[in-house]
Amino acid sequence: MSHIKLELKQSQLDKIKSICKNFRNDEGELINVLHKCQEEFGYLPAEVQEVIATELNISVAKVYGVVTFYSFFNMIPKGKYPISICTGTACYVRGAEKVLDEFKRALNIPVGETTPDGKFSLSCLRCVGACGLAPVVTIGEKVYGRVSPEGVREILAEYENR
Template sequence: MSCNCQCSTEKKNDPRFQELDGIIKKYKNQAGSLIPVLHKAQGVFGYLPEEVQSYIAKGLKLPLSEVYGVVSFYSLFTTVPRGKYVFNVCLGTACYVQGSGRIMDNLKKELGLDIGETTADGLFTLEGCRCVGACGLAPVLTVNEKVHGRLKEDDVPRLISLYRLKEEQGSK
C-alpha cells in the first residue's frame, strides 16, 4: 500500500536518500549491517531522525523498533541535529578537578547553550562526556575529533572564535 503524500518521490529526489540507498545496497546482505549503516547514514544526514530510521528499517527489512533500539542505546548516535562543531567537555574526575566544570560553564555562557543543545545557526553543539582518555592533558575538550588540552577558562572565547573563523574562511 502506498500513500499519496509524495514523500517517497521527495526522498528519491533527495541526494542524501540516494546516497543512503547506495549504503543500504552495499550492506543489505551482510550480517550485523545495521550499525555500519547507521554510522554512515548519520554521516550523510548529521543525525538519525525517525524518517531516516524508518527508511533504513525498510531497506534492511528490519523492524523499526530494532533500529530505534540500537540508535537509542548507543551514545554515538543522535536523533537531533548537531552542530558542525561539537564541543565535548570531559567531565571525568581528572579533568573535573582541573577545572573542566568551569570550562563547561563558560562555554554555556558564551554559546548561550545547555548540554545537548545546538546554536540556532547550526554551527555549535555543546556536550559533556565522562572521559576522553587524555587525562595527562586535563582539563580537556574535543571539538569533533580534535583534542584541546590544558585549557583555562579564558581559553573558551578564543576556541569559539577559532572555529567561527574556520567556518568563515571555509565559506569563502
C-alpha cells in the same frame, strides 16, 4: 529544539536503500548501516531511521533504541565547530563540569544541541587521552588543555569571525 520534518529527496532515499542493500538488508548489520548513513548525511534524523527500519524489516523503535544507545550516533546535525568537553575522571576532578557549564552559558544551548546559526554544537566525551592536560576541550580536531571557565570566552572568540 523542536523537530523539523525533513523531506528526503528521492536521491537520498535511493542512497539509504543502496546502503541497506550493500549490507543485504540484514537486521544484524544495523550498526554498520547506521554508520554508513551517518557518514553520508552527517546525522541520523527520524526520517532516515524510518527508511532504514523499513528496508531492514525491523521496528523504528529498535532503530531509534540503537541510535540513542550509542553516543557516536547523532540525531541532530553537528555544528561547523563541534565542541566536546572531556568528562573523564582526570578532567572531571579538575573542573570539567564548570567548564561545560560556561560553554552552555556562553552558547546558550544544552549538551547535545547545535547553536541556531549552525556554528557550534556541544557534547561530552569520556576520555581524550590527554589526562595530563585536564580539563580538556576539543573543537573539531583541535585540543585545548587546562581549560578554565574563564578561558571559555577566549576560546570561542577564536572562532567568531571564521
